[in-house]
Amino acid sequence: MTDSCCGIVIDIVFLGTGGSIPTAGRNHPSIVVRHSGWNLMLDCGEDTQRQFEFAGLGQNKKMSIMISHMHGDHVLGLGGLLLRFSLLGRIKPLEIYGPPELIPYVKMNQATINLGTTFKTTVYGINSGILFDADNLQVRAFEVDHRGLAFGFELTYQRPTGEFNPKEARKLGVPKGPLWGKLADGKSVKLSNGKEIRPEDVTGPKPKPLKIVYSGDTRPCDSLRKTAEGATVLISEAMYTSEHLDLAEERGHMTAASAAEIAKSSGVKLLVLTHYSPRYENGEEILDEARAVFPDAILATDLMRIRLNATGESTVFHQDLQT
Numbered sequence: 001m002t003d004s005c006c007g008i009v010i011d012i013v014f015l016g017t018g019g020s021i022p023t024a025g026r027n028h029p030s031i032v033v034r035h036s037g038w039n040l041m042l043d044c045g046e047d048t049q050r051q052f053e054f055a056g057l058g059q060n061k062k063m064s065i066m067i068s069h070m071h072g073d074h075v076l077g078l079g080g081l082l083l084r085f086s087l088l089g090r091i092k093p094l095e096i097y098g099p100p101e102l103i104p105y106v107k108m109n110q111a112t113i114n115l116g117t118t119f120k121t122t123v124y125g126i127n128s129g130i131l132f133d134a135d136n137l138q139v140r141a142f143e144v145d146h147r148g149l150a151f152g153f154e155l156t157y158q159r160p161t162g163e164f165n166p167k168e169a170r171k172l173g174v175p176k177g178p179l180w181g182k183l184a185d186g187k188s189v190k191l192s193n194g195k196e197i198r199p200e201d202v203t204g205p206k207p208k209p210l211k212i213v214y215s216g217d218t219r220p221c222d223s224l225r226k227t228a229e230g231a232t233v234l235i236s237e238a239m240y241t242s243e244h245l246d247l248a249e250e251r252g253h254m255t256a257a258s259a260a261e262i263a264k265s266s267g268v269k270l271l272v273l274t275h276y277s278p279r280y281e282n283g284e285e286i287l288d289e290a291r292a293v294f295p296d297a298i299l300a301t302d303l304m305r306i307r308l309n310a311t312g313e314s315t316v317f318h319q320d321l322q323t
Helices: 048-054 078-087 102-111 166-171 178-184 222-227 242-251 256-265 284-293
Strands: 008-016 030-035 038-042 062-066 094-098 121-125 129-134 137-143 151-157 210-214 233-237 270-274 297-299 305-309 314-317
Touching: 008 048, 008 210, 030 048, 038 137, 048 078, 062 129, 062 137, 078 102, 094 102, 102 121, 137 222, 151 222, 166 178, 222 256, 233 256, 242 256, 256 270, 256 284, 256 297, 270 284, 284 297
Parallel strands: 038 062, 062 094, 094 121, 210 233, 233 270, 270 297
Antiparallel strands: 008 030, 008 305, 030 038, 129 137, 137 151, 151 210, 305 314
């Protein structure tokens, strides 16, 4: 993804959007956030490997995987993905983050791969806090209220500088070329006469950070509300409509109305509803309930992409499903 002031900087790819049971056209949960050559995967449900291939994400990219919790619909795809990457000759290292129980789980899956994985795989048992920080993008885990230890994830992108000012650069004697690019990337440069030019000398104020929040599986909770404040995109589970509020509370999930209320009270720009029960078929009931509270809501579908530019404007693309 490009890092220009108005170009696309983040691509959110929904590989699976289903609830506990996959259905025709809706796989188990998995999302990939793409930025600066990175594939950052949030959860890895059953058959993520095929969706990953359909989406054309590239098996040898820089990559980290964040698992929200150890329920089967969020982790059953890991073994298949590791096997596929090994069979296709991946060589780049892979880091996987999740609850401590994830460590023996990944080891068990690796043991089923002949000769093991072809790439270094490191698994971290996590607590709340920063998991990833590279190329101006940071990922933070925060605890949510599900059944057992469960996390949501906050991804924050901050441009290192504001808009580059060519007129000011020329005025300070910076020749057009590579030095302009370094300054726009937040790096100081030295001219041939020894004068140092700092990024802030030739750029405007930094824009507001982009923030993507992924709820994981959770009941409505204060940690999600707080984290979602001012989010560019909130990706929230919406397992039930309010008709089944009792099931949502019992099983540790949210209704579409609850997700919409959090989006509204937290000043979210776009709400994306996912992980809804197969009982709702095409999800119209889920979307209608959410939009009655928060109109800027959409329903996630498998292989859908949301592209964000540096100002937080989003464009939604739908890809034909493949079988």
